Amino acid sequence: MAQEGADKAPYRQPLKWQDASFWDEDALHEEMERVFDICHTCRRCLSLCSAFPNLFDLVDESETMEVDSLTREDHFQVADRCYLCDMCFMAKCPYVPPHEWEVDFPHLMLRAKAIQYKKGEASRRDELLTKTDKLGQLAARPGTAPLVNWANRNRATRATMEKTLGIHRQRELPKYASRGxxxxxxxxxxxxxxxxxxxxxxxxxxxxxxxxxxxxxxxxxxxxxxxxxxxxxxxxxxxxxxxxxxxxxxxxxxxxxxxxxxxxxxxxxxxxxxxxxxxxxxxxxxxxxxxxxxxxxxxxxxxxxxxxxxxxxxxxxxxRHKDGLLSTDFQQGLGKVAYHRPCHQHVQNIGSQTQRLLELVPDTEVAAFERCSGHDGTWGVKVEWFEKSLEIGKPLFRRIKESEADFYASDCPIAGTQIKQGMATDQKPTHPLTLMRMAYGLEAKA
The missing domain is CATH 1.20.1050 (Glutathione S-transferase Yfyf (Class Pi); Chain A, domain 2)
Incomplete structure (x- = not known):
C-alpha cells in the first residue's frame, strides 16, 4: 500500500517556538529518541556530516546497541555536531513531511540548540562569533583593519585566542577591509x-x-x-x-x-x-x-x-537570460573553473544557476562539485571542530585539486577559504561574481 501523501512535494513545518511545549526538555528528548531510532535504522545520511556518524557510533557502542541506551548528554552531543546545513532534510531523508513520520532532523537539532541557549550554555566565544555586524563596524576601518588582520595571522596572538576564546589557531580567518x-x-x-x-x-x-x-x-x-x-x-x-x-x-x-x-x-x-x-x-x-x-x-x-x-x-x-534580457556580450573566456555549490544555496531549490551562467561564457569549462566543504559558518572556527571540519571537506578538496582548473570558486566565500586551506594552496579562490565581472571584460570598481 502506498504511503499517504507520497505523491506530494516535501514541506517543512514552521518552528513552534512560541509554544510552551517547544521548551519542554522531556518532550525534546522523547522526540530525539524517536527520530534517532529512525535514523539509526536507515543510516542513509552517514556520509553527510559528523552528526550522523557520531550518532551511529554512540548507538553501536552502547549496551543494547539501540537508541534507548543513549543518555541526554549523548543527545546533545549529536546536536552539537549539527551545523544546520539542511542537506539531510533536502537531499537524503525519505521520511520528511508529508511522510507520516515527519522527520525534520535539522529543526530538531535547532530545538535542542535553542533549549541549550535558553539555559545559558552558550560560551563567550559562541556569542562573540555571532556579532558579525559589531565586529565588522569595529574592525573594517582604515586604521584598524591592518592591525586586526595582522593579529589574526600572528602566531602568538592566535595561540592566545585559542586558549582564551577557543578559536583554533590554525583556522584561516577572513581579512577585514579598510574600506568595506x-x-x-x-x-x-x-x-x-x-x-x-x-x-x-x-x-x-x-x-x-x-x-x-x-x-x-x-x-x-x-x-x-x-x-x-x-x-x-x-x-x-x-x-x-x-x-x-x-x-x-x-x-x-x-x-x-x-x-x-x-x-x-x-x-x-x-x-x-x-x-x-x-x-x-x-x-x-x-x-x-x-x-x-x-x-x-x-x-x-x-x-x-x-x-x-x-x-x-x-x-x-x-x-533575465530566460527572458532574453541578459547581456551575453562576454569579452573573456575563463578556461577551466572548478565550481563548488554550497549547501545553503542547494537547499533553496534554485538549481545549478551559477554553473549554468558560467557555462554561457565562451571558452569556459565548468567542473561542478556539490559536496560540503565542512566549514559551515562558525562551526569550523571552533577549536573542538576545526580538524573535523577539514576531515568532512577532504573529498571535495581532493576532487578540486585533481581537476587542475584555472580557477576554483564557491558562491560561499567561507567555503572558498576552507577549500584553500584544505588544499594547502597559495592560489586564492575567485568568487563566481568576480569571474562574471571578468568575463564581461569589466575592471574592478575602486
Missing amino acids: FADWKATYQPARPEPQAGETTTGRVAVFGTCYANYQMPELGKDLVAILEANDIPVRFVDGEQCCGMPRLELGDLEGVQGAKDALVPKLAELVDEGWDILAPIPSCSLMLREEYGNVDPGDERVAKVAERVFDPFEYLMH
Whole structure:
C-alpha cells in the first residue's frame, strides 16, 4: 500500500517556538529518541556530516546497541555536531513531511540548540562569533583593519585566542577591509536606467550587502553592482541594513533571529512594494530572508511577501537570460573553473544557476562539485571542530585539486577559504561574481 501523501512535494513545518511545549526538555528528548531510532535504522545520511556518524557510533557502542541506551548528554552531543546545513532534510531523508513520520532532523537539532541557549550554555566565544555586524563596524576601518588582520595571522596572538576564546589557531580567518562595501555604497552614483521587467523579475534591484561583503569582501558587492550595470538594471541598496541573523540561528538564539527579522523585514517589504527585487550575494543570507524568517515567524505576512522577491544573484541573472534580457556580450573566456555549490544555496531549490551562467561564457569549462566543504559558518572556527571540519571537506578538496582548473570558486566565500586551506594552496579562490565581472571584460570598481 502506498504511503499517504507520497505523491506530494516535501514541506517543512514552521518552528513552534512560541509554544510552551517547544521548551519542554522531556518532550525534546522523547522526540530525539524517536527520530534517532529512525535514523539509526536507515543510516542513509552517514556520509553527510559528523552528526550522523557520531550518532551511529554512540548507538553501536552502547549496551543494547539501540537508541534507548543513549543518555541526554549523548543527545546533545549529536546536536552539537549539527551545523544546520539542511542537506539531510533536502537531499537524503525519505521520511520528511508529508511522510507520516515527519522527520525534520535539522529543526530538531535547532530545538535542542535553542533549549541549550535558553539555559545559558552558550560560551563567550559562541556569542562573540555571532556579532558579525559589531565586529565588522569595529574592525573594517582604515586604521584598524591592518592591525586586526595582522593579529589574526600572528602566531602568538592566535595561540592566545585559542586558549582564551577557543578559536583554533590554525583556522584561516577572513581579512577585514579598510574600506568595506558599507562605506563604498555611500559614494555610489547610480545610473538608474529605465527598468525592463521580465516574466519573474521587475528589473530593479536592491542589493542586500550582507556582513561579509560590507566588512570583509567588498569586491563581492561591487562586482555584483558592475554586472547589474552591464545589464542596464537600476541598482539601489537596502537602507539601515544589519546582520540577517544566521549566526544567531546557528547558536539557537531564536529571539535574536526574531529581532533581526523585525528590524529588516519592514524595510525589505517597503522596497518590494516599490517594485524592487532583492539580491543577496551570500547564500546563507538569502536563505534566511527566503525561508528561515518564515520558519521562525510564519504569521508575519510581510515575510512571505519579501521571500517571493529575494533572489540569489545567479538565479536572478538566469531569469533575465530566460527572458532574453541578459547581456551575453562576454569579452573573456575563463578556461577551466572548478565550481563548488554550497549547501545553503542547494537547499533553496534554485538549481545549478551559477554553473549554468558560467557555462554561457565562451571558452569556459565548468567542473561542478556539490559536496560540503565542512566549514559551515562558525562551526569550523571552533577549536573542538576545526580538524573535523577539514576531515568532512577532504573529498571535495581532493576532487578540486585533481581537476587542475584555472580557477576554483564557491558562491560561499567561507567555503572558498576552507577549500584553500584544505588544499594547502597559495592560489586564492575567485568568487563566481568576480569571474562574471571578468568575463564581461569589466575592471574592478575602486
